[in-house]
Amino acid sequence: MPKSGHPYNNRVLDGKDEWLTPPYILDDLGPFDLDPCAPVDAPWPTAAHHYTIRDNGLLQRWFGRVWLNPPYGSATGVWLDRLVAHGRGTALIFARTDSAFFFRAVWEHATALLFLRSHLHFHHVTGERARHNSGAPSVLVAYGMPDADRLAGSDLGGKFVPLVIPRSMAVVALAGEPSWRDVVHSVMRNERGPVPLDRLYQLLADHPKTRSNNHWREKIRQTLKRGPFERVDGGVWQAA
Ligand SMILES: C[S@@+](CC[C@H](N)C(=O)[O-])C[C@H]1O[C@@H](n2cnc3c(N)ncnc32)[C@H](O)[C@@H]1O
Structure with missing residues (x-):
């Protein structure tokens, strides 16, 4: 850890900026x-x-x-x-x-x-x-x-x-980064009907968007809930 005399010492200690991240x-x-x-x-x-x-x-x-x-x-x-x-x-x-x-x-x-x-x-x-x-x-x-x-x-x-x-x-x-909504929607369209969540995970497991996000399964579930998708049964979804 830097000791006194370090260039950062005695700098920026006023702490007036209490504006917190949303x-x-x-x-x-x-x-x-x-x-x-x-x-x-x-x-x-x-x-x-x-x-x-x-x-x-x-x-x-x-x-x-x-x-x-x-x-x-x-x-x-x-x-x-x-x-x-x-x-x-x-x-x-x-x-x-x-x-x-x-x-x-x-x-x-x-x-x-x-x-x-x-x-x-x-x-x-x-x-x-x-x-x-x-x-x-x-x-x-x-x-x-x-x-x-x-x-x-x-x-x-x-x-x-x-x-x-x-x-x-x-x-x-x-090409321009597609949104989660675009990605899920395009998979749904190709499946032509209701899709079980496990099948969605399987189809998207190798997508660049999922490879760059450790929480991709959660993202897919969030995306489904935000729409335009609807739950037809238990873990089965279709485009609204
Ligand atoms: C813009 S706020 C952001 C707070 C928090 N990082 C967040 O994301 O919500 C900046 C924060 O820096 C703190 N701060 C100011 N000088 C500091 C210092 N020298 N060491 C540690 N925190 C300091 C302030 O008290 C304030 O809470």
Whole structure:
């Protein structure tokens, strides 16, 4: 762990930025091993392990898959530089694509971006959703290929932009990533009738979308429930 005199010492300790990630984003992209800048009294876990302002997350050892919604302003770049050095995780920041830190830590080092479609409503430390939206566009930034794959398979809504294209994703990325709804719908159409859930799993097991998402069975079930599909019997579904 860095000792005093480390460049991160005495930086970014004001802790005024208590704007918490909407939980549905963590549900979609998690689980994460570490949130290095979590609130002292967090209403929900953002990762298995939290560092807070009391620890000064910049002075601690980072490990595993990191979730980073960092303090704002000039502090953002310092935290992103640390995630670049760590190399594994996803950050949520404002899409200030022309800022110095974006050029330095995002365009140069990230593996993929997901520009979110609507302005987010962050949450207060009480857990309450902010009445007003953030007033600026947000972007999710992946570091490392597994996190790029998670953004590619996300259902959060927005524009996925690969910055490094792995061979397994190349065809899909060039053609435009299909949504889970498109994928399930096309399988249903080919089956021409009601399809048992197990058969759907079997047909989709090798699809690029399922290969990039460890929770793909859950995704398929979510997609069926969201429609346009209907349950005809027990575990049997058809397109509505
Ligand atoms: C924008 S909020 C995000 C909170 C949380 N990461 C999330 O995703 O919901 C930034 C957080 O960084 C914390 N913070 C500020 N300076 C810090 C530091 N030096 N070490 C650890 N956490 C810090 C603040 O207390 C605040 O909870």
